[in-house]
Amino acid sequence: MLSPLVRVLRRSATTLRAPHARCASSGVSNPIPATFMRGGTSKGIFLARDDLPSDPEEWSPIFLGIMGSPDPEYGRQLNGMGGGVSSLSKVMVVGAPTDEQKALGADVAYTFVQVGIRDEQIDLSGNCGNLSSMVGVFAVDRNLCKPAVSQTEPPRGTVRAYNTNTEKLVVTSFPVEKEEDRYNPILDLPEAAMAGVHGKASRILLEFPSPSGARTGALLPSGMPTDYLQVESVPNGPSAMDIPASCVDATNPTVFIAASDLRAIFKGHDHDPLSSPSLFYADPVVRQVVENIRRSGAECMGLDPDMQAQPKISVLSPPPDAESGIVAHSFSMGVLHKAIPMTVGLCLAVAARVPNTLAWDIVHSAERHRKAETDPLRIIHPSGYVDVGVDMDAAGDVKSVKVVRTGRRLMTGLVWW
Known part of the structure; x- marks a missing residue:
C-alpha cells in the first residue's frame, strides 16, 4: 500500500503551480512545476508540456537555468540541477499527443533535450533511452494518460509514447497498483538490478518498435555496413x-x-x-x-x-x-x-x-x-x-529492440530557472 506521504506527493504533482514571479517574455512561472527522476543510468528533470511556453523557441533559457548552464569555468552546474556530466544534464518534456500521434497508437508524446554543460547548446537531435524508461511513469503520475493494465500479478501498466525527436514510438511497461479509480506505478519492487545502479527496483521493460532510421531514415545511412x-x-x-x-x-x-x-x-x-x-x-x-x-x-x-x-x-x-x-x-x-x-x-x-x-x-x-x-x-x-x-x-528487418531498466522518483515540486 502507498504511504500517506506518497499519496500527497502524487496528488500535488498533478496540481502544483508556482506561486511566484512570472517571466515577462514568456508568461511562464519561475519556479516551474517539475519532477526529478532517475531512469536507468541517467537522471533528469521531467516537465509537463502545458507548463512551458507554447512556442518551443522560448524553452532554451528555462532549460539552461534549470540545469545551471552554461558553466564554462568549472563545468559542474552548481547553479542548477545538472551534475556536470551529460547523463545528468537532461530534460524531458511530456504532454498530450496530437491527433496524428494518437492515430499511430500514442498515449502521450515527449521531447528529449540534452542540455550543454559548459556552453548554451540545447540539443534536440536524438532521444535518451534511459530517461525514456520513465516517460510512462511520469505521464501516469501527472494524469496525462492512463496505462493499459495487464491481468498479471502484480499487474503491469503499459504506456505507448511518441518521441518527437526521432518520430518513433517507445513502449514502457511497469508494475502498478490500483488505488480508488486509478492505477499508480510502483517502482520499489525488488524485481531487477542493473549495472551502475545500487540495489534492486521494479522491472521496467523498455521497447523500441521499428527502431531503424530513427534520425537519418535508414539503418545504414551510407548504405554500407562498414x-x-x-x-x-x-x-x-x-x-x-x-x-x-x-x-x-x-x-x-x-x-x-x-x-x-x-x-x-x-x-x-x-x-x-x-x-x-x-x-x-x-x-x-x-x-x-x-x-x-x-x-x-x-x-x-x-x-x-x-x-x-x-x-x-x-x-x-x-x-x-x-x-x-x-x-x-x-x-x-x-x-x-x-x-x-x-x-x-x-x-x-x-x-x-x-x-x-x-x-x-x-x-x-x-x-x-x-x-x-x-x-x-x-x-x-x-x-x-x-x-x-x-x-x-x-526479411532481416528489425521489428523491435528491448531492454530492462529500473528507475526512481527523486523529487517533485518546483524548480527555479
Missing part, C-alpha cells in the same frame, strides 16, 4: 588517417569503431585500449582522435558534426575469454560514459545482427562467441553489463 572514414590529424598525435567504422542508426545514430584499430593508431602508447581502457581514454589526444572520428562519422551519416549529442561513438572489442557478447566503451558529449548510453546499447545490439558491421564481426569472430539469433546480446561496459534483445523478421 565505411572507411577520413580522420583529421591531431596536434601531438597521429597524422590524418582512414579508419574502418560502422555507422548505424537504430534508436539513435552511433559510430562504431574497433579498439584494435585505435591500438594500431597509438602503437607504443603508455596504455592499451584493451587492457587498461580507463587510462587510455583519459589521454586528451586519444579523446580528440575519437571525437574527430565521430565528426567524420556524422558527415558520413548526413548529420551535423557540431552537435555532440548525435551521433555518439562507441569503441568495441571482444569479451574476455570466459564470456560471450561484446565490450563497449562509449562516449557522450566527448566524455567516456561510466556505463553505456542506452540508445547506444540498443543500437549496438541491432548492429551486431547486421552482417559485416564491426559489431557483427566481433560477435561472430569465434565459435565461443556465437549465440542463437533469438538470444539477447550481452554488452559489457565499464560498470558491468546489460542484455539487449532484438526481434527481427524473416
Whole structure:
C-alpha cells in the first residue's frame, strides 16, 4: 500500500503551480512545476508540456537555468540541477499527443533535450533511452494518460509514447497498483538490478518498435555496413588517417569503431585500449582522435558534426575469454560514459545482427562467441553489463529492440530557472 506521504506527493504533482514571479517574455512561472527522476543510468528533470511556453523557441533559457548552464569555468552546474556530466544534464518534456500521434497508437508524446554543460547548446537531435524508461511513469503520475493494465500479478501498466525527436514510438511497461479509480506505478519492487545502479527496483521493460532510421531514415545511412572514414590529424598525435567504422542508426545514430584499430593508431602508447581502457581514454589526444572520428562519422551519416549529442561513438572489442557478447566503451558529449548510453546499447545490439558491421564481426569472430539469433546480446561496459534483445523478421528487418531498466522518483515540486 502507498504511504500517506506518497499519496500527497502524487496528488500535488498533478496540481502544483508556482506561486511566484512570472517571466515577462514568456508568461511562464519561475519556479516551474517539475519532477526529478532517475531512469536507468541517467537522471533528469521531467516537465509537463502545458507548463512551458507554447512556442518551443522560448524553452532554451528555462532549460539552461534549470540545469545551471552554461558553466564554462568549472563545468559542474552548481547553479542548477545538472551534475556536470551529460547523463545528468537532461530534460524531458511530456504532454498530450496530437491527433496524428494518437492515430499511430500514442498515449502521450515527449521531447528529449540534452542540455550543454559548459556552453548554451540545447540539443534536440536524438532521444535518451534511459530517461525514456520513465516517460510512462511520469505521464501516469501527472494524469496525462492512463496505462493499459495487464491481468498479471502484480499487474503491469503499459504506456505507448511518441518521441518527437526521432518520430518513433517507445513502449514502457511497469508494475502498478490500483488505488480508488486509478492505477499508480510502483517502482520499489525488488524485481531487477542493473549495472551502475545500487540495489534492486521494479522491472521496467523498455521497447523500441521499428527502431531503424530513427534520425537519418535508414539503418545504414551510407548504405554500407562498414565505411572507411577520413580522420583529421591531431596536434601531438597521429597524422590524418582512414579508419574502418560502422555507422548505424537504430534508436539513435552511433559510430562504431574497433579498439584494435585505435591500438594500431597509438602503437607504443603508455596504455592499451584493451587492457587498461580507463587510462587510455583519459589521454586528451586519444579523446580528440575519437571525437574527430565521430565528426567524420556524422558527415558520413548526413548529420551535423557540431552537435555532440548525435551521433555518439562507441569503441568495441571482444569479451574476455570466459564470456560471450561484446565490450563497449562509449562516449557522450566527448566524455567516456561510466556505463553505456542506452540508445547506444540498443543500437549496438541491432548492429551486431547486421552482417559485416564491426559489431557483427566481433560477435561472430569465434565459435565461443556465437549465440542463437533469438538470444539477447550481452554488452559489457565499464560498470558491468546489460542484455539487449532484438526481434527481427524473416526479411532481416528489425521489428523491435528491448531492454530492462529500473528507475526512481527523486523529487517533485518546483524548480527555479
